[in-house]
Amino acid sequence: MLNNNLSKLIEEALNGNELAIARLLTKIEYMTDEGISALGTLSKRSGNAHVIGITGIPGSGKSTIIGGLIQEYVSRGHRVGVIVIDPSSPYTMGSFMGNRLRFQDKTMLKNVFVRSIGSRGYLGGISAEALMLTEALDGLGYDKIIIETVGAGQTDTEVEQSVHTILVVSIPGAGDDIQALKAGIMEIGDIYVLNKADRQDAELAFNTLKFAIDSAEISYRNGWKPLIVKTVAIKNEGIIELVNKIEDHLNYLKQKELFKKRIIDRRAKIVELIARRKIDEIISEIVKKNYNTIINEDITEAIPKVIHNVKELLR
Numbered sequence: 490m491l492n493n494n495l496s497k498l499i500e501e502a503l504n505g506n507e508l509a510i511a512r513l514l515t516k517i518e519y520m521t522d523e524g525i526s527a528l529g530t531l532s533k534r535s536g537n538a539h540v541i542g543i544t545g546i547p548g549s550g551k552s553t554i555i556g557g558l559i560q561e562y563v564s565r566g567h568r569v570g571v572i573v574i575d576p577s578s579p580y581t582m583g584s585f586m587g588n589r590l591r592f593q594d595k596t597m598l599k600n601v602f603v604r605s606i607g608s609r610g611y612l613g614g615i616s617a618e619a620l621m622l623t624e625a626l627d628g629l630g631y632d633k634i635i636i637e638t639v640g641a642g643q644t645d646t647e648v649e650q651s652v653h654t655i656l657v658v659s660i661p662g663a664g665d666d667i668q669a670l671k672a673g674i675m676e677i678g679d680i681y682v683l684n685k686a687d688r689q690d691a692e693l694a695f696n697t698l699k700f701a702i703d704s705a706e707i708s709y710r711n712g713w714k715p716l717i718v719k720t721v722a723i724k725n726e727g728i729i730e731l732v733n734k735i736e737d738h739l740n741y742l743k744q745k746e747l748f749k750k751r752i753i754d755r756r757a758k759i760v761e762l763i764a765r766r767k768i769d770e771i772i773s774e775i776v777k778k779n780y781n782t783i784i785n786e787d788i789t790e791a792i793p794k795v796i797h798n799v800k801e802l803l804r
């Protein structure tokens with residue numbers, strides 16, 4: 490049962506009140522009891538949003554590209570939610586748009602919500618917390634949800650499987666990029682965005698990427714042959730083409746009946762996360778309970794007691 494205050498907060502969030510949305514997302518991100526029950530309520534309304542992950546080396550232009558995607562999607566009548574994991578700089582709407590005025594525009598403010606979250610020791614990739622916020626934003630009526638993350642370290646393939654479309658951003662002149670691609674770190678792209686195509690060597694980088702895809706050095710996810718799009722995000726060049734290709738990928742997922750499947754996978758991942766959190770809490774409690782035994786007695790005495798405690802709990 491939701492208490493009155495929580496019901497009111499959810500109602501305000503559903504009406505688009507930005508402050509209410511922010512407060513609700515904080516409860517959900519930190520998995521408070523209220524947060525978890527709010528997520529349950531919102532989950533009943535979710536399952537419609539197209540979720541787009543965007544990853545790539547630091548500074549490749551992910552945020553600038555998102556700025557372009559936001560504008561294009563809002564002009565096509567969508568509501569866009571953005572989740573940024575572990576941003577290197579504090580996030581405001583301005584980070585996406587520099588000085589572009591259109592962001593002050595009322596339609597933009599009403600239809601766009603941006604949230605940044607910490608990575609909590611997670612080594613790159615999309616965190617499970619981000620999936621909870623995705624579920625919430627989906628339930629709040631944002632139908633395009635973009636998750637920005639720095640593509641470093643390991644990626645959790647199961648989590649990657651629970652977003653719909655993955656964009657991997659690279660730039661000309663970063664020879665290491667192709668090495669990273671080959672090493673599988675960034676092999677997960679449905680669409681490769683070659684940004685900063687205004688730079689020298691853009692053509693060379695494009696051809697290298699194209700060769701890697703054509704020769705299947707880069708794997709195809711669910712039978713989809715990855716596409717490449719060149720962009721100059723600071724000039725908004727290539728953004729419309731990028732959006733068109735993202736939509737092609739969405740249609741492909743729907744045709745293959747993978748759209749809903751990814752949402753179900755996301756929910757399974759969220760349930761797993763909550764279960765793990767709760768079990769961790771129980772373990773901490775058991776350790777606390779046995780602390781005196783551990784201090785006063787030999788650990789060989791403490792171990793059977795702990796096992797007994799666990800069995801009691803599971804009964």
Ligand SMILES: Nc1nc2c(ncn2[C@@H]2O[C@H](COP(=O)(O)OP(=O)(O)OP(=O)(O)O)[C@@H](O)[C@H]2O)c(=O)[nH]1
Binds near residue numbers: 546550722
């Ligand atoms: N020349 C050029 N510069 C660009 C382009 N797109 C973005 N930039 C610049 O590249 C820098 C980094 O852009 P961001 O959008 O912050 O990159 P990011 O990938 O989000 O960076 P992190 O979040 O720090 O990993 C900024 O100074 C942008 O203005 C482009 O197409 N051409």
Ligand SMILES: [Mg+2]
Binds near residue numbers: 551552553576637
């Ligand atoms: Mg960024």
